[in-house]
Amino acid sequence: xxxxxxxxxxxxxxxxxxxxxxxxxxxxxxxxxxxxxxxxxxxxxxxxxxxxxxxxxxxxxxxxxxxxxxxxxxxxxxxxxxxxxxxxxxxxxxxxxxxxxxxxxxxxxxxxxxxxxxxxxxxxxxxxxxxxxxxxxxxxxxxxxxxxxxxxxxxxxxxxxxxxxxxxxxxxxxxxxxxxxxxxxxxxxxxxxxxxxxxxxxxxxxxxxxxxxxxxxxxxxxxxxxxxxxxxxxxxxxxxxxxxxxxxxxxxxxxxxxxxxxxxxxxxxxxxx
Amino acid sequence: xxxxxxxxxxxxxxxxxxxxxxxxxxxxxxxxxxxxxxxxxxxxxxxxxxxxxxxxxxxxxxxxxxxxxxxxxxxxxxxxxxxxxxxxxxxxxxxxxxxxxxxxxxxxxxxxxxxxxxxxxxxxxxxxxxxxxxxxxxxxxxxxxxxxxxxxxxxxxxxxxxxxxxxxxxxxxxxxxxxxxxxxxxxxxxxxxxxxxxxxxxxxxxxxxxxxxxxxxxxxxxxxxxxxxxxxxxxxxxxxxxxxxxxxxxxxxxxxxxxxxxxxxxxxxxxxxxxxxxxxxxxxxxxxxxxxxxxxxxxxxxxxxxxxxxxxxxxxxxxxxxxxxxxxxxxxxxxxxxxxxxxxxxxxxxxxxxxxxxxxx
Numbered sequence: 001x002x003x004x005x006x007x008x009x010x011x012x013x014x015x016x017x018x019x020x021x022x023x024x025x026x027x028x029x030x031x032x033x034x035x036x037x038x039x040x041x042x043x044x045x046x047x048x049x050x051x052x053x054x055x056x057x058x059x060x061x062x063x064x065x066x067x068x069x070x071x072x073x074x075x076x077x078x079x080x081x082x083x084x085x086x087x088x089x090x091x092x093x094x095x096x097x098x099x100x101x102x103x104x105x106x107x108x109x110x111x112x113x114x115x116x117x118x119x120x121x122x123x124x125x126x127x128x129x130x131x132x133x134x135x136x137x138x139x140x141x142x143x144x145x146x147x148x149x150x151x152x153x154x155x156x157x158x159x160x161x162x163x164x165x166x167x168x169x170x171x172x173x174x175x176x177x178x179x180x181x182x183x184x185x186x187x188x189x190x191x192x193x194x195x196x197x198x199x200x201x202x203x204x205x206x207x208x209x210x211x212x213x214x215x216x217x218x219x220x221x222x223x224x225x226x227x228x229x230x231x232x233x234x235x236x237x238x239x240x241x242x243x244x245x246x247x248x249x250x251x252x253x254x255x256x257x258x259x260x261x262x263x264x265x266x267x268x269x270x271x272x273x
Numbered sequence: 274x275x276x277x278x279x280x281x282x283x284x285x286x287x288x289x290x291x292x293x294x295x296x297x298x299x300x301x302x303x304x305x306x307x308x309x310x311x312x313x314x315x316x317x318x319x320x321x322x323x324x325x326x327x328x329x330x331x332x333x334x335x336x337x338x339x340x341x342x343x344x345x346x347x348x349x350x351x352x353x354x355x356x357x358x359x360x361x362x363x364x365x366x367x368x369x370x371x372x373x374x375x376x377x378x379x380x381x382x383x384x385x386x387x388x389x390x391x392x393x394x395x396x397x398x399x400x401x402x403x404x405x406x407x408x409x410x411x412x413x414x415x416x417x418x419x420x421x422x423x424x425x426x427x428x429x430x431x432x433x434x435x436x437x438x439x440x441x442x443x444x445x446x447x448x449x450x451x452x453x454x455x456x457x458x459x460x461x462x463x464x465x466x467x468x469x470x471x472x473x474x475x476x477x478x479x480x481x482x483x484x485x486x487x488x489x490x491x492x493x494x495x496x497x498x499x500x501x502x503x504x505x506x507x508x509x510x511x512x513x514x515x516x517x518x519x520x521x522x523x524x525x526x527x528x529x530x531x532x533x534x535x536x537x538x539x540x541x542x543x544x545x546x547x548x549x550x551x552x553x554x555x556x557x558x559x560x561x562x563x564x565x566x567x568x569x570x571x572x573x574x575x576x577x578x579x580x581x582x583x584x585x586x587x588x589x590x591x592x593x594x595x596x597x598x599x600x601x602x603x604x605x606x607x608x609x610x611x612x613x614x615x616x617x618x619x620x621x622x623x624x625x626x627x628x629x630x631x632x633x634x
Binding site: 052110114117118119137139140222223224225236237239240 | 356357360363449457490493494495496505509510511621622625629630633634
């Protein structure tokens with residue numbers, strides 16, 4: 001086969017992505033700059049000048065950042081442990097780790113409602129032990145959203161990290177230790193920098209996933225909105241497609257900014273990666 | 274070997290993430306039956322009916338089935354909530370002939386010119402239904418086939434007072450254990466109206482209503498958009514009560530046998546579900562016959578006895594037991610407060626904004 005002919009194989013995928021992703025996104029974003037046939041930035045100015053919209057954006061970012069950090073803290077040790085195991089074991093452990101992703105978000109959120117509620121497992125235990133008099137309000141708060149999202153996205157972090165951690169040569173650690181590094185120093189100066197690419201991929205996936213999640217915040221969150229539920233209200237119940245498009249464009253912009261910043265951080269942490 | 278395994282796992286994960294993302298919206302389904310019926314009879318006419326999708330078995334057996342047989346029709350059902358289905362009609366992406374919508378959403382469709390004018394001559398049963406239901410949105414548009422009431426349900430084990438009025442929702446007994454319908458739900462504007470009463474106004478006063486509702490802000494655990502959310506929170510004792518449609522009270526009783534439902538002294542609110550013919554249908558007359566059938570004594574009795582919908586047909590007769598949990602009886606139905614849906618719709622956007630900023634915080 002001629003080399004140029006190979007490119008034709010890309011055509012179906014290219015056409016599919018162009019027709020169903022690139023063009024719709026360009027049209028959506030493009031429409032936010034046009035009102036009454038004239039170029040305008042009003043949609044965005046209106047959004048960023050309004051404390052109410054900004055509060056929704058801030059809550060969403062807060063929830064996403066905390067979720068990402070918690071996923072890093074919980075995911076790294078787990079991934080490190082899994083990556084050290086023999087292949088057979090590793091397979092089983094990985095399958096267990098991704099299990100949360102295989103259940104529906106609705107079912108998962110309902111389980112959390114039962115655990116976090118006023119009459120839930122946690123509150124019953126705390127009240128029963130005499131640690132508190134009144135049940136804590138956990139369900140229908142941002143904390144409940146963070147818990148639900150961490151449960152949902154932790155597997156993505158673990159998988160991304162296992163992917164890089166298992167490729168780190170054990171001999172590197174032995175070499176570091178033979179040159180006098182403690183186990184902790186060897187981890188900090190050798191394993192961690194090499195794991196940064198996986199960490200970045202995992203963090204981007206978790207962050208973007210949390211930023212755009214709808215079902216979990218809708219079920220576990222209370223009165224406070226996040227940007228995805230706000231978008232849904234505007235599009236589906238208020239039929240305000242203009243504001244919905246502005247929100248969508250802002251979400252896309254945030255995603256790109258976050259990916260850019262993460263990549264830059266990765267370069268600083270691991271210059272050779 | 275391990276690599277292959279890992280990429281397999283990753284593929285599964287990616288797919289499930291995608292599926293998880295769709296989970297929220299993917300509840301639309303068609304009930305399309307095979308078009309090929311065979312035999313010598315003429316091919317059946319296709320009638321697309323858009324409805325909520327609750328009590329599907331009942332509708333298939335008692336409403337759609339008999340109509341299909343009698344008129345040689347093949348009914349195709351589209352399901353979803355009010356907003357989703359109305360949006361589909363707006364965008365013209367579906368071929369809906371007949372649509373079930375609450376009056377709040379039906380009025381939006383009317384304002385946007387999405388409905389045909391109906392010919393009441395084809396719907397003689399309309400004369401047998403309560404006056405309030407005959408032409409809730411004007412003579413040109415479809416009737417309400419059911420009138421339910423919005424009242425207050427509460428758990429007497431958690432609420433120390435006897436609830437009898439809308440203003441009881443402001444009692445400290447409901448501190449931090451109350452739910453309210455979201456403003457975008459059909460019952461949302463009714464609560465705004467009730468708040469005006471609670472503020473001591475005889476005629477509707479928007480400022481007083483919103484100020485009064487703001488007092489409740491701290492007491493509300495969560496706003497509900499679907500009645501199932503109310504039922505869940507009630508069952509888990511996350512809430513002690515709130516405004517709810519009487520039709521769903523039986524679900525509350527399953528969870529909390531002591532639960533009480535009251536029609537507040539200022540009156541409950543009429544929740545009217547209408548049935549209309551969508552503009553551009555090729556089967557207008559058939560659609561009108563379908564509406565007539567939905568209003569018939571036969572269907573209305575069956576749906577009341579199955580506790581699917583409260584009846585509007587005055588010929589429906591129920592025993593006290595059969596009437597339990599549904600809104601029944603001319604006296605009660607005619608006593609319900611009815612909102613001016615045109616007014617509500619003009620205000621919808623403004624109210625939603627105020628509600629979001631002032632109350633849902």
